[in-house]
Amino acid sequence: MADAQVPDNLLYTEEHEYVLRTSDDEIVVGITDYAQGELSDIVFVELPEIGSTYAKMEAFGTIEAVKAVSELYIPVGGEVVAVNDALADDPAIVNRDPYGDGWMVKVRLNDPSELDDMLSPDAYKALIE
Numbered sequence: 001m002a003d004a005q006v007p008d009n010l011l012y013t014e015e016h017e018y019v020l021r022t023s024d025d026e027i028v029v030g031i032t033d034y035a036q037g038e039l040s041d042i043v044f045v046e047l048p049e050i051g052s053t054y055a056k057m058e059a060f061g062t063i064e065a066v067k068a069v070s071e072l073y074i075p076v077g078g079e080v081v082a083v084n085d086a087l088a089d090d091p092a093i094v095n096r097d098p099y100g101d102g103w104m105v106k107v108r109l110n111d112p113s114e115l116d117d118m119l120s121p122d123a124y125k126a127l128i129e
């Protein structure tokens with residue numbers, strides 16, 4: 001799916017999560033346009049409780065589509081400080097706007113240097129082409 005959107009202001013994982021850095025120690029995590037396209041019609045998203053803590057690349061939730069269920073992985077270790085409650089009522093927001101209203105969690109980072117291990121936009125584009 002070479003026509004997937006890959007915004008230049010984000011970082012990416014090989015598991016198709018993205019990170020938007022909102023401050024020195026806080027990020028927004030969601031799944032990429034490519035991932036939502038591969039899953040197609042998303043019918044359910046299970047997200048963690050605020051205050052949950054995770055190690056880098058630990059599963060923090062699941063996303064269910066008509067044809068598959070996938071784990072969601074936290075790209076960097078930290079504490080969940082917000083969850084997108086709108087996805088409980090309308091999980092298809094992820095299909096319509098993965099990089100905007102379809103975000104999943106906001107995380108306070110344990111170690112911001114873990115972001116250095118993430119894929120650049122160009123590296124992610126190469127992965128999905």
